[in-house]
Amino acid sequence: MNKISIIIPIFNEVNSISKLLLHLESKIFQKEAIEIIVVDGGSTDGSQNKLRANFNVRLIEVGKGRAKQMNAGAKVATGNILYFLHCDSFPPQHFDQIITTTIQKGNLAGCFRLKFDYNHPLLMASQWFTRFNHISCRGGDQSLFITKNLFEEIKGFDEKYIIYEDNEIISRLYAKKQFVVLPDYIITSARRYRENGVWRLQFHFGIIHLKRRLGHPAESMLRYYKKHIL
Numbered sequence: 001m002n003k004i005s006i007i008i009p010i011f012n013e014v015n016s017i018s019k020l021l022l023h024l025e026s027k028i029f030q031k032e033a034i035e036i037i038v039v040d041g042g043s044t045d046g047s048q049n050k051l052r053a054n055f056n057v058r059l060i061e062v063g064k065g066r067a068k069q070m071n072a073g074a075k076v077a078t079g080n081i082l083y084f085l086h087c088d089s090f091p092p093q094h095f096d097q098i099i100t101t102t103i104q105k106g107n108l109a110g111c112f113r114l115k116f117d118y119n120h121p122l123l124m125a126s127q128w129f130t131r132f133n134h135i136s137c138r139g140g141d142q143s144l145f146i147t148k149n150l151f152e153e154i155k156g157f158d159e160k161y162i163i164y165e166d167n168e169i170i171s172r173l174y175a176k177k178q179f180v181v182l183p184d185y186i187i188t189s190a191r192r193y194r195e196n197g198v199w200r201l202q203f204h205f206g207i208i209h210l211k212r213r214l215g216h217p218a219e220s221m222l223r224y225y226k227k228h229i230l
Contacts, residue, residue: 001033002033002079002080002081002100002103002104003033003034003035003078003079003080003081004033004034004035004079004081004082004083004096004099004100004145005035005036005037005073005074005077005078005079005081005082005083005148006024006034006035006036006037006083006085007037007039007070007073007074007077007082007083007084007085008020008036008037008038008039008073008084008085008086008087009039009041009066009069009070009073009084009086009087010038010039010040010041010043010047010069010087011040011041011042011043011064012043012044012045012047013043013045013047013087013088014043014045014046014047014050016087016088016189017038017047017050017051017087018050018055020085020087020088020089020090021036021055021057023090024036024091027090027091027092027093027094027095028094028095028096029094029095029096029097030096030097033096033100034079034096035058035077035078035079036055036056036057036058037057037058037060037073037076037077038051038057038058038059038060039060039061039062039069039070039072039073040059040060040061040062040069041062041063041064041065041066041068041069042061042063042064048061058076060072060073060076065159065162066157066162066165067157067158067159067160067161067162067165068157068159070084070156070157070165071156071157071159074148074151074156077148079148080147080148080149081099081100081103081145081146081147081148082145082146082147082148082151083096083099083143083144083145084140084143084144084145084146084166085143086140086141086143086188088141088188088189088191089141089142089143089186089187089188089189090186090187090188091112091143091186092112092184092185092186095112095184095186098182098184099145102145102180102182103145103147107178107180108146108147108150108178109144109145109146109147109150109173109178109179109180110144110145110179110180110181110182111138111142111143111144111145111170111179111181111182111186112142112143112181112182112184112185112186113127113130113131113142113181113182113183113184113185113186114127114130114139114141114142114185114186114188115127115185115186115187115188116187116188116189116190116193117187117188117189117190118190118193118194120190120193120198122198122199122202123190123193123198126202130142130181131181131183132181133179133180133181135167135170135171135174136209137181138166138167138170139166139167140165140166140167141186141188142186142188143186144166144169144170146173150173150178154169154172154173154176156169157169158218160218161218161221162218162222163208163218163221163222163225164208164212164218164221167209167212168212192229192230195230196229196230201229204224204225204228204229207224207228208221208224208225211224
């Protein structure tokens with residue numbers, strides 16, 4: 001039987017992670033074929049204590065850095081399918097069954113389409129493009145499912161990417177022609193857009209994508225991110 005290891009990296013997300021775990025509990029189709037691994041990057045808001053006290057999850061604590069955290073989660077995962085999920089993204093009903101069925105058809109990696117929890121013209125346009133199976137329409141908020149064998153074959157996330165780690169690994173999956181986009185929707189929070197301003201944040205994300213296409217190193221992208229994005 002297929003088993004899915006859901007891997008969720010967090011840093012100071014005491015409220016968001018609680019909300020997500022309750023959501024997952026209500027949406028999972030086959031609970032006995034699921035394990036949830038939360039990888040904390042050194043939270044100081046009590047996230048670890050809340051998780052230990054209230055949820056049936058496996059808590060791993062490593063240094064901060066989402067790529068590092070997700071690799072650490074994958075290393076201890078016992079499932080043959082890995083599902084990487086941001087703590088403010090909420091997958092659809094019976095997402096586990098959808099993923100398992102997709103993999104049984106020979107699709108070894110992929111994501112869901114995306115919807116934001118905030119109606120803004122730019123975000124509505126952006127989310128519409130997530131239906132297309134092209135690297136320029138991808139992002140970490142759409143989540144990522146991948147067989148453990150394929151994840152190990154491509155050597156996981158590149159830990160030199162403190163940001164952009166999701167896009168980087170997905171680009172390698174596209175290069176191997178191993179990526180599908182499912183028609184179901186994951187709902188993600190637009191909180192960073194509200195904090196930074198929708199147009200402003202989208203502009204800066206565009207610059208980061210451009211830097212990547214022009215071959216800038218990960219350090220250059222990170223410096224730009226820290227300077228311009230809250």
